[in-house]
Structure formats: structure tokens, C-alpha cells
Amino acid sequence: MPAMRTLDFLDGTTFTVSHDTCRGCFMNDHEHELPAILAPVLDDGIITVRQDAEWAVPRFMIVGIRPHLGSIGQIPLDLAHRLATVMHVVRQAMDEFPDICAVQTYQEEKLDRPHYHTWMLPLWKSTMDRHAINPRIYESSIPRYLELFEYRHRREAIERCAGRIRGFLRSSDLLRRQGFLPRTPHVESHPGSRRRGGVSVPCV
Ligand SMILES: [Zn+2]
Numbered sequence: 001m002p003a004m005r006t007l008d009f010l011d012g013t014t015f016t017v018s019h020d021t022c023r024g025c026f027m028n029d030h031e032h033e034l035p036a037i038l039a040p041v042l043d044d045g046i047i048t049v050r051q052d053a054e055w056a057v058p059r060f061m062i063v064g065i066r067p068h069l070g071s072i073g074q075i076p077l078d079l080a081h082r083l084a085t086v087m088h089v090v091r092q093a094m095d096e097f098p099d100i101c102a103v104q105t106y107q108e109e110k111l112d113r114p115h116y117h118t119w120m121l122p123l124w125k126s127t128m129d130r131h132a133i134n135p136r137i138y139e140s141s142i143p144r145y146l147e148l149f150e151y152r153h154r155r156e157a158i159e160r161c162a163g164r165i166r167g168f169l170r171s172s173d174l175l176r177r178q179g180f181l182p183r184t185p186h187v188e189s190h191p192g193s194r195r196r197g198g199v200s201v202p203c204v
Pocket of ligand 1: 022023024025026067068069114115
């Protein structure tokens with residue numbers, strides 16, 4: 001029997017998968033089995049924006065891609081441009097809430113089977129102040145910050161915030177002009193799909 005591991009989700013849902021399963025590809029290929037709260041706020045068939053799968057920080061958005069590509073350097077340039085456009089608008093959406101004092105953007109390449117995605121983590125000032133959170137990278141207490149948001153107390157806020165961001169993105173003239181809206185058909189993560197939403201993506 002192959003080695004197994006568990007994929008944990010913010011609402012307590014878990015999936016037991018083979019050890020070499022990529023979380024990004026799993027989420028892409030099992031979209032209908034994921035907690036409803038993770039429904040994308042933007043999905044053009046290649047780029048997805050959704051609440052973080054593990055942490056219950058409201059407005060914590062993950063900008064990901066469906067194809068299994070590991071780094072920004074491996075992504076076709078036109079798709080890299082589209083990613084930057086999406087992050088530009090998502091960051092603007094964060095400014096709707098005055099209590100968000102900054103947004104930390106992280107792009108961590110995992111050592112093992114990296115699947116490109118970027119964290120856009122809002123720093124809620126009231127929570128930061130209450131718990132003396134230091135977000136500076138060399139002395140960061142961001143791991144502690146993430147744990148301060150309990151799903152059972154934040155579920156409604158997460159849903160409300162996701163709805164607000166979805167509305168903001170759908171009303172974006174920039175995204176509409178560039179063809180992000182409406183959503184194009186779902187594509188698979190794995191080899192076989194060569195053309196996705198008007199952008200050519202190599203099979204990997
Ligand atoms: Zn993957």
C-alpha cells in the first residue's frame with residue numbers, strides 16, 4: 001500500500017490521499033467535493049481566486065492556477081501577465097475594509113512538487129493590535145496570527161468577505177476588458193488539455 005497523507009481543510013474536512021498527491025491538483029480535480037466555502041470568487045478556467053483552504057482568516061485569498069506549473073518562471077508569459085492583473089484587482093478589493101492595514105503577499109515554492117499559488121493575506125489591524133502581532137519577515141509572528149481565527153467563529157465573515165470580493169471582481173472593468181469575465185469552462189490539471197480559456201498552456 002502506498003504511503004498516504006491527509007489534506008486538511010478549514011472547516012474540518014479531510015481527505016486521505018497518496019503521499020505524492022499535489023494539493024493544488026487535488027483541489028482542481030475534486031472541485032465538487034471541496035467545502036462550499038472554498039468556491040472560487042474568480043475562475044477564468046485557468047486562474048482561480050478563493051479563500052485559503054486551511055486558514056480561517058476572512059479575505060485571505062489564494063491566487064492559483066489550475067495547470068501544475070511550479071514557479072512563475074515556468075508560466076507562459078501571457079499567463080504571468082494575467083496573474084499580475086488579477087492580483088492587482090484583488091489587492092484593490094482588500095481596500096474596501098479600513099480595518100485591513102496591509103496585505104502580505106507570499107509566493108512559497110515548495111521543495112516537493114510545487115504548484116504555483118500566491119497568498120494574499122490581509123492584516124486585520126484590530127487583531128494585530130490586540131495580540132501584538134509583528135508581520136516583519138525576520139521577526140514574524142504571522143504563524144500565531146493565522147491561528148487566531150477560528151473557523152466556527154469566522155465562517156459567516158469568510159462567506160460575507162468572499163461575496164464582497166466576488167462582487168468587486170465581477171464589477172471590474174479591467175477584468176472584463178481583458179476577458180476574465182464570465183468564467184470559461186473548467187479544465188483539468190493534468191496532461192491532455194492544451195488550450196484553456198484562450199491561453200496556451202503547455203502540458204506538464
Ligand atoms: Zn499540482
